[in-house]
Amino acid sequence: MGDLQFTAQIQEGLFDPSPRESVFRVKNAVSKELFELDPTACIHQTDYFNHTFAPDFVLTWPDQAERHVFLRLSHNLVAVTDDLTLIDRKNPLVIGLTPPSLDDPDLDLLTEATSSAEAMFTDPDALESLIQTKKGRPAINLLNNALAQGGRGLLTRERAKTLSDIVEKGFSGAVEADFSPTLDAVNALTDSLYAPQAWRINRVLQAIWEGSAAPTDLFPGDPDLSGQLNVEALQYLISYMDTDDLSFWRRVGRNLTVPQISRLNGRTNSQNINRLVQANLDVIKARACSVIEDPFGIDSVSDSHEPTWTVRDERLLFSGADFHVQVGETKADLLSKEPGREDYGISVNYFVERAHETNLNEVTMRDGRDVITAKNEDGELDSDHILGLASQLGPSAEVTEAVAQSSSGRVTANFLNLTGTGQTRSNILLADLLTTALPLLHSFDAEGLHAFRKALAFEKVTTQDVALFDFDFRHPDDSGAK
Amino acid sequence: MRLTGEATQAKGADGARRAKRWLESTTRVNAQWVNPDPPALPKLTFKWPHGGTTFSYDLGGTLKYGEFEGQMFFAECKNYKNASDLATHYTKYLAQCYVAYLERPAFCDHFMWVAWSPHGTTSWDQLLTTTAVRSAVLKQRKHVFGVTTVPEAEQLVDEETCAEVASRLWMIILSERQEQLVISPQHRGLIEQHEITKAG
Numbered sequence: 001m002g003d004l005q006f007t008a009q010i011q012e013g014l015f016d017p018s019p020r021e022s023v024f025r026v027k028n029a030v031s032k033e034l035f036e037l038d039p040t041a042c043i044h045q046t047d048y049f050n051h052t053f054a055p056d057f058v059l060t061w062p063d064q065a066e067r068h069v070f071l072r073l074s075h076n077l078v079a080v081t082d083d084l085t086l087i088d089r090k091n092p093l094v095i096g097l098t099p100p101s102l103d104d105p106d107l108d109l110l111t112e113a114t115s116s117a118e119a120m121f122t123d124p125d126a127l128e129s130l131i132q133t134k135k136g137r138p139a140i141n142l143l144n145n146a147l148a149q150g151g152r153g154l155l156t157r158e159r160a161k162t163l164s165d166i167v168e169k170g171f172s173g174a175v176e177a178d179f180s181p182t183l184d185a186v187n188a189l190t191d192s193l194y195a196p197q198a199w200r201i202n203r204v205l206q207a208i209w210e211g212s213a214a215p216t217d218l219f220p221g222d223p224d225l226s227g228q229l230n231v232e233a234l235q236y237l238i239s240y241m242d243t244d245d246l247s248f249w250r251r252v253g254r255n256l257t258v259p260q261i262s263r264l265n266g267r268t269n270s271q272n273i274n275r276l277v278q279a280n281l282d283v284i285k286a287r288a289c290s291v292i293e294d295p296f297g298i299d300s301v302s303d304s305h306e307p308t309w310t311v312r313d314e315r316l317l318f319s320g321a322d323f324h325v326q327v328g329e330t331k332a333d334l335l336s337k338e339p340g341r342e343d344y345g346i347s348v349n350y351f352v353e354r355a356h357e358t359n360l361n362e363v364t365m366r367d368g369r370d371v372i373t374a375k376n377e378d379g380e381l382d383s384d385h386i387l388g389l390a391s392q393l394g395p396s397a398e399v400t401e402a403v404a405q406s407s408s409g410r411v412t413a414n415f416l417n418l419t420g421t422g423q424t425r426s427n428i429l430l431a432d433l434l435t436t437a438l439p440l441l442h443s444f445d446a447e448g449l450h451a452f453r454k455a456l457a458f459e460k461v462t463t464q465d466v467a468l469f470d471f472d473f474r475h476p477d478d479s480g481a482k
Numbered sequence: 483m484r485l486t487g488e489a490t491q492a493k494g495a496d497g498a499r500r501a502k503r504w505l506e507s508t509t510r511v512n513a514q515w516v517n518p519d520p521p522a523l524p525k526l527t528f529k530w531p532h533g534g535t536t537f538s539y540d541l542g543g544t545l546k547y548g549e550f551e552g553q554m555f556f557a558e559c560k561n562y563k564n565a566s567d568l569a570t571h572y573t574k575y576l577a578q579c580y581v582a583y584l585e586r587p588a589f590c591d592h593f594m595w596v597a598w599s600p601h602g603t604t605s606w607d608q609l610l611t612t613t614a615v616r617s618a619v620l621k622q623r624k625h626v627f628g629v630t631t632v633p634e635a636e637q638l639v640d641e642e643t644c645a646e647v648a649s650r651l652w653m654i655i656l657s658e659r660q661e662q663l664v665i666s667p668q669h670r671g672l673i674e675q676h677e678i679t680k681a682g
Contacts, residue, residue, distance in 0.1 A: 014521035015520075015521050015524060016524075017524040017525060018525075019514065019515060019525045019542060019543075019544075019554065019589065022521070022525065023514060044678060044681040045681055046677050046678055046680075046681045047512075047546070047677060047680075047681070048512050048677070049512060049514045050512075050514045050515075050516075051506055051512050051514075052502060052503050052506045052507070053506060053507065053667075053670055053674065054506075054512075054674040054677060055674070055678070058678050058681065073516065073519040073521055073522065075519050075520055076518075076519065079499055079516075082499070086503065088667040088670065088671055089671075097521075098520075098521075
């Protein structure tokens with residue numbers, strides 16, 4: 001993006017001699033600039049321009065937040081200051097279309113009025129500076145969203161640059177639990193944002209600090225001692241974070257639980273739900289899953305072979321090209337079995353085929369009322385053993401349940417209700433549960449199975465490893481960046 | 483006491499801003515352009531046809547809803563405590579409306595005179611007539627037609643244009659108290675919310 005692209009467009013539009021064309025050009029440029037500033041905002045443009053009481057734009061966000069934006073011809077700061085007191089709405093975002101001169105003696109008056117009106121006064125230059133700074137910098141993305149939603153005070157280009165520098169350094173500092181830059185960022189964010197936005201972004205900063213294994217109580221400012229990134233802060237990241245950097249998602253998700261994920265509103269940004277879960281497969285525990293034929297009215301499964309994580313109706317779902325699995329922390333979290341579904345197992349031959357890569361401990365088969373449970377206390381069951389026992393039952397023998405060994409504990413696959421469960425009080429990882437149960441419960445083709453395993457693959461990482469990830473909030477162009 | 487040029491200008495600007503607020507508080511007006519904001523000047527400024535000088539209105543913008551929806555206006559604002567020399571200003575203003583209409587008719591749906599004092603009360607019912615416009619144009623003949631005598635100007639003045647201008651004239655006399663007696667912020671908010679909802 002070239003320098004001052006929006007500022008120039010706005011200035012040219014302002015001086016267009018046709019009043020209608022002028023308004024159209026200016027509002028069009030400002031609308032684009034607001035979008036670039038915070039792409040998560042939905043921008044509603046009104047018919048008004050430079051109106052004393054009515055906004056030029058209304059910004060809304062998926063979490064119901066709303067902000068009115070007022071454009072002002074800002075050559076006369078006294079007039080702008082007077083007008084600020086007349087805006088009915090609290091917390092307006094006022095954009096002076098001509099950046100004020102820093103030595104304008106009326107700037108102090110404006111600063112004071114901005115504070116009284118609980119407003120933020122800024123200009124196209126300042127916004128452009130934030131837009132230019134955010135590229136490749138997740139922290140500045142969050143900052144821009146927070147400023148759009150709840151920025152306060154006077155934000156000139158110089159202040160915007162200083163603020164983004166401090167925040168950038170703070171996020172980099174928190175990665176290494178460096179107190180001083182983190183403190184500067186906490187203070188700058190607290191000064192520049194209203195409380196809800198300041199709390200949310202500072203909570204993310206704290207999560208990054210905690211990801212470096214630094215004690216929470218040493219986090220500068222007023223740390224949240226609840227022990228984990230709560231759902232509100234997580235929802236904030238899901239809705240507004242714009243990064244596919246898995247190390248970021250890994251850092252904020254070290255204490256992630258299935259109930260937490262299930263409470264997120266995944267419709268706002270399903271890609272981020274996927275990133276969050278994927279990045280934390282090495283720590284998320286789950287003891288129950290079930291294969292669902294038609295989950296929650298979704299008629300079609302994913303077009304892609306690449307399975308993805310989503311949240312629907314407060315359920316965590318893992319969906320591939322031809323399957324949906326819901327996941328719960330325990331079996332009680334799962335939806336009850338679909339009504340009308342028959343209780344049937346799968347043929348033994350079919351089971352043996354599906355289980356060829358599974359470490360089986362126990363298999364229960366039946367034929368009518370005859371039931372056999374095959375167990376091997378010393379190791380895994382082989383297919384010959386299973387087929388041999390099945391032959392004693394007869395040609396209609398079917399498998400109803402199988403217990404298999406995963407890396408983090410035993411998993412029971414139940415073919416009657418298509419569930420996979422971990423043993424009570426076990427600490428089975430979500431990824432282990434699924435990689436063990438699903439190939440038994442669902443018939444994959446070779447391509448599907450490969451994609452499934454790939455999507456659940458993870459490397460076990462330690463806290464130190466997280467701190468050492470190539471996770472850098474600094475811009476790649478900065479000297480010394482990783 | 484006679485006001486200095488600077489003070490007159492400041493008082494004018496004050497009047498323009500107060501007029502803008504009052505007009506906008508009716509919810510039927512968006513006075514987007516205010517003199518002397520530099521971006522407003524090209525929209526509010528016109529050239530006298532003769533003499534090489536210009537004049538500009540104090541406000542410009544659009545009207546909303548009903549029969550006025552989307553129509554454009556220019557306003558001259560006079561924040562005077564009494565009639566003073568308003569009559570002279572008004573005559574000049576009428577001639578300016580004549581010139582503005584000829585130059586940019588598409589932008590001249592309405593001409594508003596907004597003042598805090600009436601003038602010409604003995605001929606109040608004549609102030610918005612074709613005759614008043616014609617008379618004002620004749621008075622400003624040097625600027626409008628570049629002629630010095632009335633008979634010469636009478637040959638040049640366009641009656642139809644005078645009538646068109648007269649049909650577009652508004653006379654608004656405000657007082658400080660009247661500026662307070664406007665729709666409440668709560669009710670104004672309802673209308674604005676309606677507009678925002680329309681914006682989708």
